[in-house]
Amino acid sequence: MTEAAKKLPRIVIQEKLCKGCSICVDFCPTNVLEMRGPVVAVKNLEACTRCQLCDLRCPDFAIQVFD
Amino acid sequence: MAEKKKLFMQGNEACAEGALYAGCRFYAGYPITPSTEIAEYLSRTLPRVGGKFIQMEDEIASISAIAGASLAGLKSMTATSGPGFSLKQEGLGYACMAEIPCVIVDVMRGGPSTGYPTGPSQSDVMQAKWGTHGDHPVIAVTPAYVQEILHETVRAFNLSEKYRTPVLILFDEIVGHMREPVMLPEEGELEVIDREKPTCPPEEYLPYDAGYEIPPLAAFGEGYRFHVTGLNHKDDGFPTNDPEMIQEGIKRIIRKIDNNKEDIWKNEEHYIDGAEVVVFAYGSTARSAKYAVRELRKKGVKAGLLRALTLWPFPDEALKDACQKARAVVVPELNLGQIVYEVERLVDCHVEGIYRVDGEPINPMQIMEAMEKYS
Amino acid sequence: MSTAAAVKKPKISVPFDYSKYLRKGKLPHIWCPGCGHGIVLKSLLRAIEKSGLSKDDICMVSGIGCSSRTPGYVDFNTLHTLHGRALSYATGVKLAKPEMKVIVVTGDGDALAIGGNHFIHTCRRNIDMTILVYSNAIYGMTGGQFSPTTPSGSYSTTSRYGNIEPVFDCCELAKASGATFVARGTAYHVQELERIILESLKHKGTSVVEILDSCPVYYGRLNKMKSASQMMELIEKNGTVSVKQVDKLPPEKVQGKLLRGILHKEDRPEYCEEYQKLIDRVSGK
Numbered sequence: 001m002t003e004a005a006k007k008l009p010r011i012v013i014q015e016k017l018c019k020g021c022s023i024c025v026d027f028c029p030t031n032v033l034e035m036r037g038p039v040v041a042v043k044n045l046e047a048c049t050r051c052q053l054c055d056l057r058c059p060d061f062a063i064q065v066f067d
Numbered sequence: 068m069a070e071k072k073k074l075f076m077q078g079n080e081a082c083a084e085g086a087l088y089a090g091c092r093f094y095a096g097y098p099i100t101p102s103t104e105i106a107e108y109l110s111r112t113l114p115r116v117g118g119k120f121i122q123m124e125d126e127i128a129s130i131s132a133i134a135g136a137s138l139a140g141l142k143s144m145t146a147t148s149g150p151g152f153s154l155k156q157e158g159l160g161y162a163c164m165a166e167i168p169c170v171i172v173d174v175m176r177g178g179p180s181t182g183y184p185t186g187p188s189q190s191d192v193m194q195a196k197w198g199t200h201g202d203h204p205v206i207a208v209t210p211a212y213v214q215e216i217l218h219e220t221v222r223a224f225n226l227s228e229k230y231r232t233p234v235l236i237l238f239d240e241i242v243g244h245m246r247e248p249v250m251l252p253e254e255g256e257l258e259v260i261d262r263e264k265p266t267c268p269p270e271e272y273l274p275y276d277a278g279y280e281i282p283p284l285a286a287f288g289e290g291y292r293f294h295v296t297g298l299n300h301k302d303d304g305f306p307t308n309d310p311e312m313i314q315e316g317i318k319r320i321i322r323k324i325d326n327n328k329e330d331i332w333k334n335e336e337h338y339i340d341g342a343e344v345v346v347f348a349y350g351s352t353a354r355s356a357k358y359a360v361r362e363l364r365k366k367g368v369k370a371g372l373l374r375a376l377t378l379w380p381f382p383d384e385a386l387k388d389a390c391q392k393a394r395a396v397v398v399p400e401l402n403l404g405q406i407v408y409e410v411e412r413l414v415d416c417h418v419e420g421i422y423r424v425d426g427e428p429i430n431p432m433q434i435m436e437a438m439e440k441y442s
Numbered sequence: 443m444s445t446a447a448a449v450k451k452p453k454i455s456v457p458f459d460y461s462k463y464l465r466k467g468k469l470p471h472i473w474c475p476g477c478g479h480g481i482v483l484k485s486l487l488r489a490i491e492k493s494g495l496s497k498d499d500i501c502m503v504s505g506i507g508c509s510s511r512t513p514g515y516v517d518f519n520t521l522h523t524l525h526g527r528a529l530s531y532a533t534g535v536k537l538a539k540p541e542m543k544v545i546v547v548t549g550d551g552d553a554l555a556i557g558g559n560h561f562i563h564t565c566r567r568n569i570d571m572t573i574l575v576y577s578n579a580i581y582g583m584t585g586g587q588f589s590p591t592t593p594s595g596s597y598s599t600t601s602r603y604g605n606i607e608p609v610f611d612c613c614e615l616a617k618a619s620g621a622t623f624v625a626r627g628t629a630y631h632v633q634e635l636e637r638i639i640l641e642s643l644k645h646k647g648t649s650v651v652e653i654l655d656s657c658p659v660y661y662g663r664l665n666k667m668k669s670a671s672q673m674m675e676l677i678e679k680n681g682t683v684s685v686k687q688v689d690k691l692p693p694e695k696v697q698g699k700l701l702r703g704i705l706h707k708e709d710r711p712e713y714c715e716e717y718q719k720l721i722d723r724v725s726g727k
Contacts, residue, residue: 093534115724115726127527131530132531132533134523135503135534135535136538137534138521161523180696195570205659237498249590287521288539288542291519292497292518294465296522297522297523310690385553
């Protein structure tokens with residue numbers, strides 16, 4: 001494993017913008033996210049591969065993944 | 068000074084010449100009788116001066132295209148006739164709402180519907196005022212002579228640029244197709260007005276700034292990245308649901324015309340001082356009216372003519388003044404009575420309409436007969 | 443829905459900064475939860491970044507409908523016009539200022555129903571503009587009526603017994619009308635969509651990109667689709683096949699599916715350039 005992979009990413013969720021559609025949760029390839037009430041939340045950060053699909057498919061500019 | 072260029076030309080061609088003189092550099096249109104010669108003329112002449120002519124797929128596309136071109140900074144025009152004018156109403160409303168300068172010519176023909184394409188009419192004068200939905204400002208000019216069409220087209224562009232609003236030119240098949248001698252104005256002879264542009268930095272620009280009576284208009288692509296919508300909007304151009312802003316926005320676009328009626332109005336008077344019987348006329352009908360008044364004066368009848376070159380906003384003041392001593396006002400129209408209601412609203416004396424929708428002009432005899440009754 | 447096979451090595455380490463292209467203070471946008479329009483917008487903004495176009499040089503024009511609200515959010519020269527008429531306003535802007543990049547954002551009803559005539563004639567002229575047709579098979583703004591792309595048999599508030607009308611194929615229509623770049627993408631295949639839009643922006647001539655996206659609130663609810671994700675899966679992921687794969691797949695896996703990718707590209711004289719040639723030929727005469 002490389003150093004970069006060991007370091008955990010930072011997933012920033014803007015709860016004010018999240019409309020709770022759950023697209024990011026349903027299509028996350030490694031099940032990092034879950035719905036917590038009306039908005040998305042991180043449940044398993046360790047599994048995140050930084051693929052950015054949650055950001056790319058979020059219709060609401062509400063989620064981003066930083067290194 | 069070089070001798071002026073005198074040409075024998077058609078009303079529609081004079082309209083096109085007027086547009087070129089005023090600086091029109093974009094025309095979009097769709098062929099329709101009896102206005103088509105305007106498009107034909109400009110399709111030849113616009114590219115020669117670096118302007119653009121495009122024949123669109125319909126009348127709606129045409130008025131939409133000229134609004135787009137105007138926002139990109141070019142003075143723009145379209146021309147049509149009755150059925151096409153009906154189609155253009157939604158685009159006319161958009162241009163009123165978004166305050167986009169542009170000129171729309173309606174060479175009126177018989178209607179309703181396809182009606183009488185080669186017959187003259189004045190039956191779009193109320194459509195001009197009320198055709199598009201919602202409360203909106205209207206400026207409409209009504210020339211009656213070929214030379215005048217040229218001058219009034221220049222004036223229409225000037226009013227449009229000055230007041231940031233669409234301006235209508237209404238004339239009819241008679242003057243549209245009539246040929247008369249026309250003196251082409253020299254450069255600088257007629258006033259040409261260009262829209263006011265913002266001088267503030269782009270980040271401060273408000274395209275609908277209520278602090279101005281007529282807010283300056285930037286052109287797309289010049290660094291002012293503003294938003295335009297047909298929705299009720301705030302001074303920054305973005306939509307609003309705020310009741311106060313909605314109402315104030317609509318009132319402002321109407322107020323900018325109402326407050327400047329003196330500047331927009333234009334009338335011609337003949338023997339109006341002390342006239343006991345007045346004829347109120349516009350467009351080609353006024354030609355017969357002028358003849359009738361001259362003949363009646365020869366007979367000793369105190370007849371006078373008030374002719375509107377600006378029909379909308381309606382010349383309230385001039386009409387009231389003209390009718391101070393009048394026993395009656397005669398209103399000849401190539402429709403079944405439209406402007407006559409405006410006249411009735413304003414004067415205390417008797418009002419008589421003379422109407423005709425058979426595709427023939429109203430002749431001077433008809434007007435004389437009506438006026439003589441009140442002498 | 444997630445599969446281990448889908449996991450790829452991270453390609454992007456820094457998220458894209460959309461704020462550069464968004465007008466301040468306009469979010470959240472008006473689109474419903476799960477609506478694909480926001481996803482498409484983001485793909486468009488990434489494509490614009492890659493294209494190198496400057497904000498001052500872009501004019502975004504739209505008509506009426508959900509998709510047509512896009513211009514309000516982006517920091518370009520923006521024009522939100524009348525239902526169906528976006529292409530006509532855009533034609534005016536482009537011909538008046540050919541140096542501008544005109545992007546039209548429209549929907550299936552806006553472009554193909556009320557604006558159908560303008561659509562085919564814009565394609566015919568091959569005037570340089572990128573037309574993005576957000577196709578969600580419904581009139582969302584008015585509450586879920588069927589559109590020219592609503593599949594036969596499906597339900598809407600005006601086809602309560604199932605839609606008896608056949609659909610328009612937006613891409614075939616564009617191609618037949620003369621558009622010189624025709625492509626289809628989906629809101630599910632986001633990176634592919636970004637690439638397609640970038641190619642459409644680079645193309646000189648009329649580019650039409652039909653983008654399948656979902657209206658879970660109106661179309662989804664009436665057609666028994668439980669969620670936005672399920673719709674994306676059914677319509678966008680499973681309902682389409684990439685043009686790159688189509689020849690390799692057995693016919694049963696292709697049948698009834700829409701093709702994704704660049705479907706048509708040709709070089710043909712562009713309208714504004716032809717008009718300039720005309721001006722050069724006749725000016726001063």
